[in-house]
Amino acid sequence: VNDGEPVNSMDLLSHVARAVNCRETPLAWLPLTPSLALARVCELMYRWFGLPPLLTRAEVCKVGVHHTFSYEAARRDLGYVPRYGSHEAMKRVALTLAQRYCPSRGAKQA
DSSP, X not given: OOSSOOEEHHHXXXXXXXXXXXXXXXXXXXXXXXXXXXXXXXXXXHHHHOOOOSOOHHHHHHHTSEEOOOXXXXXXXXXXXXXXXXXXXXXXXXXXXXXXXXXXXXXXXX
């Protein structure tokens, strides 16, 4: 549930990557159809040679969509009001993860 702003998975991952001083963006961007084809090849390599797939079609589908969930019913029925907007919430999550999993890097603000 968020404040109604669409949240792209890559935007969220970019905030987390910045918080832990990792490379922020992937080396290359592929449109959905070639990404699905590449994932299929990875899955076939697993089937034929037992090599764990580096990418699956399910992962491509999960990352390639915006995630927006309406809080209208929670607002109407429960009086819910979001504490933070999407961008502020992503910064807070990234900082918390950095502090928890990379304490030496967690001091950097997201």
